[in-house]
Amino acid sequence: MLEHGGNLRDAAREYGRPIADWIDLSTGINPHWYAAPAPDANAWHRLPEADPALAAAACAYYDAPAMLPVAGTQAAIQALPRLRAPSRVVVAAPSYAEHAHHWGQHGHELRQVPYAQLADAVDHCDVLVICNPNNPTGERIAPALLLEWAGKLAARGGWLVVDEAFGDTEAQASLGPHTGQPGLIVLRSVGKFFGLAGLRLGFVAVHPALLVQLADMLGPWSVSGPAQQVALAALTDTHWQEAMRERLRGEGARLHQLLAAHGIACSGTALFQWWPEARAETFWRHMAEAGIWVRLFRHAAHGIRLGLPPDEHAWLRLQQALTTWKHT
Secondary structure, eight states, X not given: OOOOSOOHHHHHHHHTOOGGGOEEOSSOOOSSOOOOOOOOGGGGTXXXXXXXXXXXXXXXXXXXXXXXXXXXXXXXXXXGGGGSSSOEEEEEESSOHHHHHHHTSTTOEEEEEEGGGHHHHGGGOSEEEEESSOTTTOOOOOHHHHHHHHHHHHHTTOEEEEEOTTOTTOGGGOOGGGTTSXXXXXXXXXXXXXXXXXXXXXXXXXXHHHHHHHHHHHXXXXXXXXXXXXXXXXXXXXXXXXXXXXXHHHHHHHHHHHHHHTTOOOEEOSSEEEEEOTTHHHHHHHHHHTTEEOEEEOSSSOEEEEEOOSSHHHHHHHHHHHHHHHTO
């Protein structure tokens, strides 16, 4: 399997520090997670029938005409390449590695293209896959330009797949409202903004014809009953959502400023910052020795991604580790 953040057991084993002593900044997941209500007792007993109320809540929250709940967007990332005949596929690079990994299978011709060259690649592919905002760099592409590309691809039976996993604090940039048109597929995650990665729940906004094909491929009972009930509460709690967006924007700005104060020019989203780091592995080890687990990117994006500290004690430990790094 590909390497991902959140692997604290690996960190604890390698550095001999108990998991409880670590600050995990490796995932970009909101450290102030939604307080999930206890599900109904029979949620553990009944087969998890699809709840129409959950799909309706997702359509309202993501402003999309139709949405399919899936067991994390990972399920859709793995399934979508199996719904097309062998195609010419371009995946923006660098980006979430699972996209290229799965499109590289099932007979597709895969190319990974830097964001700056995507406009030229649109006319020479059948499927274009983009993270917007990008994971890990935070790079963004204007919605109007994405819609132009989607139209070009759809005209020849192609797809534009947009992964908006980190888009909850930038709702105005979402393509969800446009997913009634053929060929435009938008992926959304409950794990990042709501901090509920363990729920394993995401949504796919897509034209109804393709939605049915995807649902058939994933099969029945793909999302657990407890996950459906927790997500329904989170998606309809507008007070929590508004307060959390404001909080995350403030903390994202604080993280950016803290890194800048230590000579690090970074970019990102409200949930993480990223920068190309010449001594990336050395920085990663330095932080690990201080009990701070950050995400090291060794390949296409040679750099560091760093999420939000969960509390003031963690902010102080991060500041201290950055200070000692600056003087190495």
